Amino acid sequence: MSPTHSASVPGCRICGASKTIRSHILPRALMKDLSGKDPHLHEVTENRNGTKFLQSGPIDDQILCLAHEQQTQAADRYGIEFCRRVIAEVPQNGARAQVKNSNPDLLVRFACLNIWRYCVSKYGPGIEKLGPYGKQLQAAVFDEIHDLPLLFLSRNHLKMDSETESTMAIAPFPVRLGDVRCWLFSVSGVQFYLKLDKRPLPGENEGFAANGADPVTLLQLDSMLTQNVPILRRMLANMVARRKTTK
Numbered sequence: 001m002s003p004t005h006s007a008s009v010p011g012c013r014i015c016g017a018s019k020t021i022r023s024h025i026l027p028r029a030l031m032k033d034l035s036g037k038d039p040h041l042h043e044v045t046e047n048r049n050g051t052k053f054l055q056s057g058p059i060d061d062q063i064l065c066l067a068h069e070q071q072t073q074a075a076d077r078y079g080i081e082f083c084r085r086v087i088a089e090v091p092q093n094g095a096r097a098q099v100k101n102s103n104p105d106l107l108v109r110f111a112c113l114n115i116w117r118y119c120v121s122k123y124g125p126g127i128e129k130l131g132p133y134g135k136q137l138q139a140a141v142f143d144e145i146h147d148l149p150l151l152f153l154s155r156n157h158l159k160m161d162s163e164t165e166s167t168m169a170i171a172p173f174p175v176r177l178g179d180v181r182c183w184l185f186s187v188s189g190v191q192f193y194l195k196l197d198k199r200p201l202p203g204e205n206e207g208f209a210a211n212g213a214d215p216v217t218l219l220q221l222d223s224m225l226t227q228n229v230p231i232l233r234r235m236l237a238n239m240v241a242r243r244k245t246t247k
Protein backbone atom coordinates (compact mmCIF):
# COMPACT_ATOMS: atom_id res chain seq x y z
CA MET A 1 0.00 0.00 0.00
CA SER A 2 1.25 3.45 -0.79
CA PRO A 3 -0.06 6.63 0.82
CA THR A 4 -2.94 8.01 -1.26
CA HIS A 5 -3.87 11.23 0.52
CA SER A 6 -2.84 13.40 3.41
CA ALA A 7 -5.21 14.04 6.25
CA SER A 8 -7.24 17.21 5.95
CA VAL A 9 -7.60 17.45 9.75
CA PRO A 10 -4.41 16.98 11.78
CA GLY A 11 -4.45 15.11 15.09
CA CYS A 12 -6.58 12.32 16.55
CA ARG A 13 -9.54 11.68 14.25
CA ILE A 14 -11.84 11.26 17.26
CA CYS A 15 -10.90 14.02 19.74
CA GLY A 16 -8.54 16.22 17.72
CA ALA A 17 -5.67 15.83 20.23
CA SER A 18 -2.44 16.90 18.55
CA LYS A 19 -0.34 14.21 20.21
CA THR A 20 -0.89 10.97 18.32
CA ILE A 21 0.79 7.58 18.43
CA ARG A 22 1.64 4.86 15.96
CA SER A 23 -1.34 2.79 14.79
CA HIS A 24 -1.10 -0.41 12.77
CA ILE A 25 -3.63 -0.31 9.95
CA LEU A 26 -4.08 -4.10 10.06
CA PRO A 27 -3.26 -5.84 13.37
CA ARG A 28 0.48 -6.15 13.91
CA ALA A 29 0.21 -9.64 15.42
CA LEU A 30 -1.53 -11.01 12.30
CA MET A 31 1.02 -9.35 10.03
CA LYS A 32 3.75 -11.04 12.07
CA ASP A 33 1.94 -14.38 11.68
CA LEU A 34 1.91 -13.86 7.91
CA SER A 35 5.59 -13.09 7.61
CA GLY A 36 6.58 -16.13 9.72
CA LYS A 37 10.33 -16.56 9.66
CA ASP A 38 10.71 -14.10 6.78
CA PRO A 39 11.77 -10.76 8.31
CA HIS A 40 9.80 -8.80 5.73
CA LEU A 41 6.28 -8.61 4.45
CA HIS A 42 5.89 -8.02 0.73
CA GLU A 43 3.36 -5.32 0.05
CA VAL A 44 1.73 -4.84 -3.30
CA THR A 45 -1.02 -2.54 -4.38
CA GLU A 46 -3.65 -2.61 -7.07
CA ASN A 47 -3.55 1.04 -8.03
CA ARG A 48 0.07 1.75 -8.81
CA ASN A 49 3.28 -0.08 -9.48
CA GLY A 50 5.10 -0.68 -6.27
CA THR A 51 5.98 -2.98 -3.47
CA LYS A 52 7.31 -2.07 -0.06
CA PHE A 53 8.96 -4.18 2.59
CA LEU A 54 7.88 -3.56 6.14
CA GLN A 55 8.41 -5.61 9.24
CA SER A 56 4.94 -5.41 10.70
CA GLY A 57 2.62 -4.08 8.01
CA PRO A 58 1.46 -0.55 7.22
CA ILE A 59 1.30 2.06 9.98
CA ASP A 60 0.07 5.63 10.39
CA ASP A 61 1.19 7.75 13.34
CA GLN A 62 -1.31 10.55 12.84
CA ILE A 63 -4.76 9.06 13.28
CA LEU A 64 -5.27 8.27 16.99
CA CYS A 65 -4.20 9.60 20.39
CA LEU A 66 -3.12 7.12 23.05
CA ALA A 67 -6.52 7.05 24.79
CA HIS A 68 -8.41 6.33 21.55
CA GLU A 69 -5.84 3.82 20.35
CA GLN A 70 -6.37 2.01 23.66
CA GLN A 71 -10.11 2.00 23.00
CA THR A 72 -9.47 -0.14 19.90
CA GLN A 73 -7.42 -2.79 21.66
CA ALA A 74 -10.22 -5.09 22.84
CA ALA A 75 -11.61 -5.48 19.31
CA ASP A 76 -8.13 -6.00 17.83
CA ARG A 77 -7.29 -8.61 20.47
CA TYR A 78 -10.53 -10.48 19.87
CA GLY A 79 -10.08 -10.40 16.07
CA ILE A 80 -6.50 -11.67 16.30
CA GLU A 81 -7.55 -14.59 18.50
CA PHE A 82 -10.47 -15.34 16.20
CA CYS A 83 -8.31 -15.42 13.04
CA ARG A 84 -5.74 -17.64 14.74
CA ARG A 85 -8.54 -20.01 15.80
CA VAL A 86 -9.80 -20.23 12.20
CA ILE A 87 -6.30 -21.09 10.95
CA ALA A 88 -5.86 -23.73 13.64
CA GLU A 89 -9.31 -25.30 13.46
CA VAL A 90 -10.72 -25.03 9.94
CA PRO A 91 -9.61 -27.87 7.64
CA GLN A 92 -9.30 -27.25 3.89
CA ASN A 93 -12.38 -29.21 2.98
CA GLY A 94 -16.14 -28.87 3.15
CA ALA A 95 -18.31 -26.03 1.88
CA ARG A 96 -18.70 -24.34 5.23
CA ALA A 97 -17.09 -24.36 8.63
CA GLN A 98 -18.20 -23.36 12.10
CA VAL A 99 -15.94 -21.53 14.53
CA LYS A 100 -16.49 -20.52 18.14
CA ASN A 101 -17.37 -16.85 18.49
CA SER A 102 -18.15 -16.05 22.12
CA ASN A 103 -18.50 -12.29 21.54
CA PRO A 104 -20.13 -11.73 18.11
CA ASP A 105 -20.44 -7.93 18.60
CA LEU A 106 -16.70 -7.64 19.17
CA LEU A 107 -15.95 -9.52 15.95
CA VAL A 108 -18.16 -7.08 14.00
CA ARG A 109 -16.40 -4.16 15.74
CA PHE A 110 -13.05 -5.67 14.73
CA ALA A 111 -14.16 -5.59 11.08
CA CYS A 112 -15.49 -2.01 11.45
CA LEU A 113 -12.24 -0.95 13.12
CA ASN A 114 -9.97 -2.27 10.36
CA ILE A 115 -12.02 -0.65 7.60
CA TRP A 116 -12.35 2.65 9.49
CA ARG A 117 -8.63 2.72 10.33
CA TYR A 118 -7.70 2.09 6.69
CA CYS A 119 -10.11 4.71 5.35
CA VAL A 120 -8.93 7.50 7.70
CA SER A 121 -5.25 6.63 7.27
CA LYS A 122 -2.86 8.03 4.69
CA TYR A 123 -3.38 4.82 2.65
CA GLY A 124 -7.17 5.07 2.40
CA PRO A 125 -9.62 7.21 0.44
CA GLY A 126 -10.69 9.38 3.41
CA ILE A 127 -13.69 8.53 5.58
CA GLU A 128 -15.88 11.08 3.79
CA LYS A 129 -15.85 8.79 0.74
CA LEU A 130 -18.05 6.40 2.74
CA GLY A 131 -20.76 9.04 3.22
CA PRO A 132 -23.11 8.34 6.17
CA TYR A 133 -21.61 4.88 6.59
CA GLY A 134 -18.31 6.42 7.68
CA LYS A 135 -20.06 7.77 10.78
CA GLN A 136 -21.69 4.39 11.36
CA LEU A 137 -18.31 2.64 11.25
CA GLN A 138 -16.78 5.14 13.64
CA ALA A 139 -19.70 4.86 16.07
CA ALA A 140 -19.49 1.06 15.98
CA VAL A 141 -15.88 1.23 17.16
CA PHE A 142 -15.80 4.20 19.52
CA ASP A 143 -19.39 4.69 20.73
CA GLU A 144 -20.21 0.97 20.95
CA ILE A 145 -23.62 1.40 19.31
CA HIS A 146 -25.72 -1.75 19.06
CA ASP A 147 -27.05 -1.28 15.53
CA LEU A 148 -24.02 -2.86 13.85
CA PRO A 149 -23.53 -3.46 10.12
CA LEU A 150 -23.88 -7.01 8.82
CA LEU A 151 -20.71 -9.07 8.67
CA PHE A 152 -20.03 -12.23 6.65
CA LEU A 153 -16.91 -14.35 6.66
CA SER A 154 -15.21 -16.74 4.31
CA ARG A 155 -12.07 -18.82 4.54
CA ASN A 156 -9.90 -18.74 1.45
CA HIS A 157 -7.17 -21.13 0.46
CA LEU A 158 -4.98 -19.24 -1.97
CA LYS A 159 -2.00 -20.98 -3.48
CA MET A 160 1.03 -19.55 -5.25
CA ASP A 161 1.38 -22.87 -7.12
CA SER A 162 -0.09 -26.36 -6.69
CA GLU A 163 1.84 -26.94 -3.46
CA THR A 164 2.61 -23.60 -1.82
CA GLU A 165 -0.08 -21.93 0.29
CA SER A 166 -0.04 -18.17 -0.18
CA THR A 167 -0.05 -16.04 2.95
CA MET A 168 -1.21 -12.53 2.32
CA ALA A 169 -3.26 -9.74 3.76
CA ILE A 170 -5.44 -7.57 1.55
CA ALA A 171 -6.27 -4.05 2.71
CA PRO A 172 -9.96 -3.05 2.72
CA PHE A 173 -11.61 -2.19 -0.57
CA PRO A 174 -15.22 -1.76 -1.72
CA VAL A 175 -16.68 -4.70 -3.61
CA ARG A 176 -20.02 -5.66 -5.10
CA LEU A 177 -21.34 -9.18 -4.60
CA GLY A 178 -24.30 -9.40 -6.93
CA ASP A 179 -26.55 -6.58 -5.71
CA VAL A 180 -24.88 -6.31 -2.31
CA ARG A 181 -22.29 -3.60 -1.67
CA CYS A 182 -19.62 -4.51 0.86
CA TRP A 183 -16.19 -3.57 2.07
CA LEU A 184 -13.83 -6.53 2.04
CA PHE A 185 -10.49 -7.20 3.65
CA SER A 186 -8.50 -10.36 4.22
CA VAL A 187 -6.07 -11.36 6.96
CA SER A 188 -4.69 -14.79 7.76
CA GLY A 189 -6.85 -16.46 5.11
CA VAL A 190 -10.06 -15.07 6.65
CA GLN A 191 -12.08 -12.70 4.49
CA PHE A 192 -14.30 -10.15 6.20
CA TYR A 193 -17.23 -8.75 4.17
CA LEU A 194 -18.98 -5.84 5.87
CA LYS A 195 -22.28 -4.73 4.37
CA LEU A 196 -22.78 -1.02 4.87
CA ASP A 197 -26.01 -0.30 3.01
CA LYS A 198 -29.49 -0.97 4.35
CA ARG A 199 -30.78 -2.95 1.37
CA PRO A 200 -32.24 -6.34 2.24
CA LEU A 201 -30.09 -9.37 1.62
CA PRO A 202 -30.87 -11.97 -1.01
CA GLY A 203 -32.29 -15.02 0.82
CA GLU A 204 -29.43 -17.32 -0.09
CA ASN A 205 -27.05 -15.42 2.18
CA GLU A 206 -29.15 -15.94 5.28
CA GLY A 207 -27.49 -18.09 7.87
CA PHE A 208 -24.03 -16.71 7.16
CA ALA A 209 -24.24 -13.46 9.13
CA ALA A 210 -21.66 -13.31 11.90
CA ASN A 211 -23.85 -10.91 13.89
CA GLY A 212 -25.13 -12.67 16.98
CA ALA A 213 -23.67 -16.00 15.82
CA ASP A 214 -21.84 -18.36 18.17
CA PRO A 215 -20.55 -20.48 16.56
CA VAL A 216 -20.19 -18.42 13.39
CA THR A 217 -20.40 -20.04 9.94
CA LEU A 218 -17.65 -19.39 7.39
CA LEU A 219 -18.18 -20.07 3.72
CA GLN A 220 -15.20 -22.05 2.46
CA LEU A 221 -13.91 -20.91 -0.91
CA ASP A 222 -12.35 -23.46 -3.23
CA SER A 223 -8.59 -23.54 -3.30
CA MET A 224 -7.46 -21.08 -5.99
CA LEU A 225 -4.20 -20.05 -7.55
CA THR A 226 -3.51 -16.37 -6.88
CA GLN A 227 -3.05 -15.68 -10.59
CA ASN A 228 -6.64 -16.79 -11.20
CA VAL A 229 -8.10 -14.14 -8.85
CA PRO A 230 -8.52 -10.97 -10.96
CA ILE A 231 -7.66 -8.38 -8.28
CA LEU A 232 -4.64 -10.38 -7.10
CA ARG A 233 -3.48 -10.94 -10.67
CA ARG A 234 -3.37 -7.15 -11.17
CA MET A 235 -1.47 -6.66 -7.89
CA LEU A 236 1.06 -9.37 -8.69
CA ALA A 237 1.57 -7.90 -12.17
CA ASN A 238 2.32 -4.55 -10.49
CA MET A 239 4.84 -6.24 -8.23
CA VAL A 240 6.65 -7.80 -11.20
CA ALA A 241 6.54 -4.50 -13.10
CA ARG A 242 8.10 -2.73 -10.13
CA ARG A 243 10.86 -5.31 -9.84
CA LYS A 244 11.72 -4.85 -13.50
CA THR A 245 11.86 -1.08 -13.22
CA THR A 246 14.05 -1.13 -10.09
CA LYS A 247 16.72 -3.42 -11.55
Ligand SMILES: [Zn+2]
Nearest residue numbers: 012015065068
Ligand atom coordinates in the same frame (compact mmCIF):
# COMPACT_ATOMS: atom_id res chain seq x y z
ZN1 LIG B 1 -8.23 10.97 20.73
